[in-house]
Each structure stands twice: as structure tokens, then as C-alpha cells.
Amino acid sequence: MIFWILLALMTGVAALSVLVPLARAGQPASGSTGGADEAVYKEQLTAIDTELERGLIEPDAAEAARTEIARRLLAAHDKSEQRFRMRTSGLRMKTAQAFALAALPLVALATYFTLGSPDEPDQPLIARLIAPAEGQSVDVLIARVERHLAENPEDGQGWEVIAPVYLSRGQPEASARAYANAIRILGPRPDWLTDMGEALTMANQGLVTANARQAFERAASMEPTAVKPRFFLAIALGQEGNTQAAVQAWESLLEGADETAPWVAAAKQQLAGLQQGENALRGPSQQDIEATQEMSAEDRQEMIRGMVSGLAERLSQEGGSAAEWNRLMQAYVVLGERQKAEETLAAAQAAYAENPADLSLIKDTASALGLSGS
Amino acid sequence: MIVELGHYALVLAFALTLVQCFLPLWGALTGDDRLMAVAPPVSVTLFMLIMISFVALTIAYLTSDFSVLNVVQNSHSAKPFIYKFTGVWGNHEGSMLLWVLILVFFGALVGVFGGNLPKDLKAATLAVQAWVTGGFILFLLATSNPFARVANPPLEGADLNPILQDIGLAIHPPLLYVGYVGFSITFSFAVAALILGRTDAAWARWVRPWTLLAWCFLTLGIAMGSYWAYYELGWGGWWFWDPVENASFMPWLAGTALLHSAIVMEKREALKIWTVLLAIFTFSLSLLGTFLVRSGVLTSVHAFATDPARGVFILGLLVFFIGGSLALYAWRAPMLKQGGLFAPISREGGLVLNNLFLTAACAAVFVGTLYPLALDAVTGEKISVGAPFFNLTFGPLMIPLLLAVPFGPILAWKRGDLLAASQRLYVAFGLALVFTLFTFWLWGMEKVLAPLGVGLAVWVMAGAVSEIVTRVKFFEIGPKRGFARLVGLPGSAWGTVVAHFGVGVTVLGIVTASAFQxxxxxxxxxxxxxxxxxxxxxxxxxxxxxxxxxxxxxxxxxxxxxxxxxxxxxxxxxxxxxxxxxxxxxxxxxxxxxxxxxxxxxxxxxxxxxxxxxxxPLITLIWIGCVIMSLGAVFSMADRRLRIGAPKPASRRKTAQPAAAE
Structure with a gap:
């Protein structure tokens, strides 16, 4: 409402600035237009007198200038006498008034309604960030915590709160950084270290990097019975090709483990894969899939990624069957990584260029998955 | 709400310019006092409305209101406060709004302080100014609305171009714009004078303070931009003959010529046609600069966002204003009466020489800037016209001009005596000679041109000082009366001395910094x-x-x-x-x-x-000289004679009134 009042007020002031001078009727037609020119020339004449007095100009030059200016003065005087003057005409007045009263608001409002968004409120960032948390988008809430942390970077609890949020939103790098900050400020805690390692692993498409491994090792050393860090450490050993140590790690992990625990099946499957040798098709078994249902979302995603990246690496280095290539494409499509799926398709097509039967198999799968193959 | 109020204020201002375009002009042509009286209050209202608009946009920037597209594209919540503020005009839309703000600011200045102007000239000038303003608001609303909103505001903006995140940005564009756009008012005066057939000595007097004001800010703006490029781009240079720099330099050259030719028009009523043409050209060059910079024809720091639609629109404005004013000129110019006559060797002659060289230099810069663009457009061939071209064209034009500078103010009006003038300059000549020889002695013969350049700079500086010293016959009448006379000299005389001295200082800086670095x-x-x-x-x-x-x-x-x-x-x-x-x-x-x-x-x-x-060595003199030049403009503006006919204080009005009514 205030907005419309202010709009009306501005329009009113604008219209008045036209109407008021128009309405000042009866004002004497003072200050003939010639007056202004004449004033200038008269002043020029006095200026010459002053200059002459001060000796800045030679007397004969002064005389010549005076004649010239006097001639101009006379011309200006004549002109102002002759200047055509008309009285204010009623028609002109009415046109002008109509212009100010009608055309002005009409043009302004019509243009504004075409271009403006009167219902759109201001949204200063601060106001958006301090508004009640209910009904706010997660983005706003995250931005709010981020702002808080930018101002108070030593707030360990803040980092702890935001770290898992980042992970669940698919920002593992940010999550790992947040965990690292929480650990730096509040000291190491095994679950943070584990989650940081997991975030780092996710950030590297399932590869347990040296940093991640270090985090898991620290977590394991602080809490030797914890399963999760040891689980990832075993995966790391397998990824490094240290099959023997990996088998040992899985065995010790499974030893005395509660058979019903969701991770056990996955661990067994990993172990079996290692024992069968590297060429075995490392796909998830039914049990694995069931196990993953019970795992947390992150664990599940991690497991799938770990397997996919293992397969991708092997296929790219050693090659494989058409079925394996197809499976990798499928996996990427399921994970939503179409780009990688397309790359896989291209690689598979290259690998089977001389084998029309397998090539058509790959092409069929690709077209079923909706991959372009270009 | 604030954003939308700003948007509405801009739209309302556009509607109001439509009123201002027609009513006062109609009044001026028919002699209707009441229609003419509309112009000054409306010019003030226009300024207030655009100010509301500008403040609204500023608030959106300061509060990081990312529901405004322009803020999203050019700001960032982590940006320091000062750059949130300067970021308002660090982008295309915001800077065009600043353009319009300065346009209406000059309109309002004339509306409020133009009391010495005849009513019809004032009304017509403000109407022409409203045409320009209206054109630019239309440009804003149609192609680059700063108040466009975003339905789902993001949480962070794209930040301001980092090169622009500098305190230089806070100062350079506003100064440059005040100068650049300030010449719009001399343009409006010129067009109004053509419409009303009022091109006489008095007109030149009325226009002078406005030209000086614009020139003063343009000088400072260019100097500031040059210093900014010097320390921000990291190339160690202070002038690159970049097309964008040239775009601001051309109006400066034309404006400087205008400043000088207007003196002749004021004193002798000669060069009328030429002066009016220069006033039109100066602003046309400002418009051209805006077109070059904003259309995307040139890519540079200044081409914030390049969009062909914008380019076409500005080109349209350009054609309308330049074409319109030149057509008007072609129609009116033959009706102008020839003014006073003068001999070639005279003050007028000197000023004509000045105009000749300045416009030739301006033409050289124009060719150097536009030729590569034209060639690219016609043949697709890309060439680069760099410093060598300008050094070969602009440089040689400046040398005779600088040699002549000290003579100009010394020559008498109408018929001058070159020999007598030279006699008054022998001290300056001697000083220049001494400094040249001293530089030779210091640096040897390895750089032949540099000592001559130093001598030239000293010649200009010493010439400026000796003009005023010999003018009051300082040494003949003794220091006591001499000082009294110096103080009593009119502001415009001091302005000449100070500005010419500043030119010398800048030249000295340029010569030493380029030759001896x-x-x-x-x-x-x-x-x-x-x-x-x-x-x-x-x-x-x-x-x-x-x-x-x-x-x-x-x-x-x-x-x-x-x-x-x-x-x-x-x-x-x-x-x-x-x-x-x-x-x-x-x-x-x-x-x-x-x-x-x-x-x-x-x-x-x-x-x-x-x-x-x-x-x-001595590089800061380049910019100090520019500051001194603009100080000269300030002295000249302070000349009490420029305020002739201005509303007098109440106590003096009684005596003044009958005189004006005679």
C-alpha cells in the first residue's frame, strides 16, 4: 500500500512541477529577453574602463573596443524591442495542462506496468539470511551457516554441523574441508576422521587417496574396534593391488563380526573378489545389494562408486568382455554420469571395432540406455 | 519496494522528459512566458527523480539484493563496502544511469543557476537537454534496464570485474562522466541558439562557465583514468592510445578548442559559426565515444557487456542527435552575420591557430581510432594503429601549438605586434634555452630530442608566467603596486596563466618520463x-x-x-x-x-x-599538470564577470532592477 502511495506522490510532484509554473498567471511579463544581453554588453563596457584604469589596455584599443561593444548593445536593444511577443494563449495553456495531468501519469504507469514488477519485494541478502528458518530453502540455510563461518572461522561446532550436510548434497570436497576444520579446532574424533576420509574418498570417485587413508588410519588407531575405518582401509589395500594384505584385512574384519550387520555381505563379496583373482567379474551379488539397502545412503553410494571405478580402471587397462563394457555403461547411467557413460561407449566401440557381433551388442545396449554414441 | 520505487522514478522521469521536450520549446518559439517557466522546475524534478532511481539502485547494491539482475551480475556479498558502492556504476546499466544522472544534474544546474540567461534561451536549452536525457532513458528502459528482477534470487553474485575493484573506479568514471556528459549542456546551448537564432557575443559569455565546468572535470577524469591504468594494469605506461582513451581524449581536444574559440566569439563576435559547430562536435564526440565503448565495437575493460541491440540503439541516438543538430546548423548557419574582423597576427589569429591545431590533432586521433574499425568492417582486415601512428601525427601537431601558446595571450586583439610580443617573452625564451643546454650537458648528445622537449616545456611554463608579469608591468611599477595589480586581475586572466602553466608541467612530465626512464x-x-x-x-x-x-x-x-x-x-x-x-x-x-x-x-x-x-623521472608531473590545468578552469569560472545578470542579493537588487529595465 505504502508503495502505491509513494508512487502516487511522485507522480503528483512531477505533475505539479509542470502545473504550478503554468498556473502562475498574471505574472508580469518582466525581464524582457533583451535585458540579459544588454547586461552582458554593459558589463563588457565597464570592464574596459577598469582595464584602462589599471593600465592593462592601450587607450586607443579601449576606444575601438568600446565602439564595437556599443554597437552590439544597440543591436541587442533593437532586437528586444522588435522581439515578437504573444500573449499567453488559452489553447496552449489547456494543451499543456492536459499533457501534465493526463499524459504524464498515463505514460509513466503504462510503461511501468509493462516493465516493472510491483509485487516483487526487496530481498537484501541479510534479511534473507536472518529470516525464520522455517520455510527457507536449504540453500539459504547453508548460506547462513557459511556466512557465520566466514565471520567466525574458529567455530568448530559450526563446521561439524555443516560437514555432513555437504556430503549429503554431493559436495564431498567441501565436506572434507569442513571436517578438517572441525578436527583442527576441536581436536580429532574418530567418527569425524572416518567421515572426512569417506568424503575424500567420494571426492575421488571411490579411490581411497593417501589423505583419506591417513584419516582412516588415525581413526582406527583411536578406536581399534570401529568397523568403518577398517572397511575403507581394506578397500584401500585392494585398490593398491596389495591383494594379500587386503585379504588379511577383510578376514580380520569379518572375524567375529555379527553376521547380520549390513556391511558384512559387502565385505565378503570384496574378499571373494580378491580371492578369485583380479580377472573375476566384480559385480555386486544379491547379498551385496541387500546389504547396501541397509547401509546409509553415503555408504551405498560409496560402495557402488568403488566398484564402478574398479571396473572402469580394469577395462581401460586390460580390456574385458562386451558384457563388462555394457555393465559399466549401465552403471554410469544409473549414477547419473552420462558424460562418463558416453566416454565408456566410445572406448568400447574402439575396443570392438573389429568384432561386429560384440560391437552390435554394445550398440544395442547403448541405444537402450539412450546414449548417442557420438 | 525500494527497487521498484527506483524503477518507477526512472519511468516517471522518462514521461516527464517528454513534457520538457515540447512545452518549453513551444513557449520559447511563441514567446509564451508561462510555458517557458515550466522548464526550470521540471529540470529540478527530473534531477530528483533520477536521483531517487540512482539511490534505489545503490541501496540494492549495498544490501546485496540479488533479486535485482544487475546486482547478481556485478556484485558479490563478500566485496568490501566501498566496491559495493562503486560497483553501482562499474557496469553497463549502472554507468548509463550515472550518465543520465549527470545529464539531468547539468539540466538542474542551468535551471537553478541560470538566472542570468534570457528566458527563451534557458527554456530552449533545457528542452534540448531533455531530448538528450529522454533518448538515454529510453535506451536504459529498452535495452539495459538496471531494475530488471530475478524471480528466484541466487545467494551469491558474479562479482565485479576485478580490474574495476579499485579506488580509482570510485573517482575516475564520475569525474570523466561529469566532463563527458557536461558537454551535453554546451550542445544544448548551441542547438537552442540555432533554433532561436541567438548566436551572439552574449551567448558565448553565457556558455563559458558551463564549458569550463565540463572541461575541468573531463581533464581531471582523463588524468585520473591515466593514473589508474598506470598502477593497475602493471604495464608501466600511462597512456596507451587505446581507442577507449581516445574516445575521451577527442572530446577533450574539441572542448579545449571550443573554450578558446568561445573567447573570440565573446570578445569580438567573430568565429560564431565555428564555435557553434565546435559545441555540437564536442558532444557528438562524447556520444561517439559512448557508442564505441558500449556497442562492443571495441573490446576492453570498459565494454562491460556487449550486446548488438545496445550498439544499434546508441547508433540510432547518435544519428538522431548529431544528424539533427548538423541539419539545424546547415539551415541556420548561412543566416548568421559575420562578426568582427581581425588581422592574422592578433589575439584572434592566435586563437584560430590554436583551434586549427587542436582540431587537426583531434582529427588525427579520430582517424587513428576509427580507421582500423572501418577497415575491419569493410574488408575484414585487422590492423592495429598504435603509438607510432599517434607519435607521428599527434606529436608534430602539438609542437607548433606549444611553441605558439605563450604568444597567444600576449598579442593584442584585432591587430597584434609579433615583435613587441616577442620582446615580452625574451625571459621565457632565455629560461627555455638555459634548461635545454643544461639537459644536454647532463645527458650528452645521446638523446637529441629530449632536451629540446624540456626546453619546450619550460618555454610554455615561463611564457605563461611572463605574460602576466609583463601584463601588469610588474617590474616597471614596483613589487608593491605590482602585487596589487596581480591580485586585481580578472579570474579569467589568472585562469589562462594557470592552465597554460599546467600544460607546460604536463609536457615536462611526458618528456622526462618517456625519454629518461x-x-x-x-x-x-x-x-x-x-x-x-x-x-x-x-x-x-x-x-x-x-x-x-x-x-x-x-x-x-x-x-x-x-x-x-x-x-x-x-x-x-x-x-x-x-x-x-x-x-x-x-x-x-x-x-x-x-x-x-x-x-x-x-x-x-x-x-x-x-x-x-x-x-x-618526474612522471607525476604529467598528472600534476592536469590538476593545475583544471585549477585554471576553476580560476576562470570564479571570474565575477561570468555571473553577470545573475540574481543579486536582495539588498542590491533594488539598484540593479531599474538598470536592467532601461
């Missing part, structure tokens, strides 16, 4: 020392640092002279995180009028880094 480009490791002009510059190492919205690699350098510590400098290379854009921050230390300039280049790994080290 020492430059070393080295790959330095921590602990390395290079020697430049007797200063030992030691690189102590570089370290990363984090700013509010950038990260930088800061080098630390110690500068010693003969083992004595002079200063420590920390130049840096920044990367602005939001746009991943690198910039250079030069390290500059001023010694007297000279500067040591350090700029960091590529990092070579293992702590080694490319460093450019310059010693630039």
Missing part, C-alpha cells in the same frame, strides 16, 4: 638485487595472502640508495576468486616528482619471479 625486466630470486637509476632494488621473497574476495601473491622488495634504505614495496598479483581473473597491483614509491615502479610478472617456480623495475 630506466627499465629493467629481470627474473629475480629471493635475495637478488637489480640496480636502476642509482637505486638498488632487492627482492626479499614472495608470499601468498588472502583478501576479502581475492587471493594474491605479494612480493616484498627493499629499495636502497647507496646502501641507505629508501622504502619497502609490496607489489602483488591477485586472482579474484569469483571470476578467476588475475590483476596486477604495482608497487610505486614517489621520490620528489619521480617514481620507482615495480610490477610482478609470471612466477618461474622455485621462488623466482619476473619483475619489471622502472625509474620514471
Amino acid at each position: 630506466e627499465e629493467r625486466i629481470e627474473t629475480m630470486r629471493p635475495g637478488d638485487t637489480v640496480e636502476v637509476s642509482g637505486y638498488q632494488v632487492t627482492f626479499d621473497g614472495a608470499a601468498p595472502r588472502r583478501g576479502p574476495n581475492y587471493v594474491e601473491e605479494v612480493g616484498h622488495f627493499t629499495i636502497r640508495q647507496g646502501g641507505v634504505l629508501v622504502t619497502e614495496l609490496d607489489p602483488s598479483k591477485r586472482v579474484y576468486t569469483a571470476r578467476q581473473m588475475p590483476t596486477t597491483e604495482a608497487g610505486i614509491h614517489t621520490i620528489g616528482f619521480s617514481q620507482i615502479y615495480l610490477s610482478m610478472g609470471e612466477s618461474r617456480g622455485d621462488g623466482a619471479i619476473d619483475v619489471r623495475v622502472y625509474f620514471k
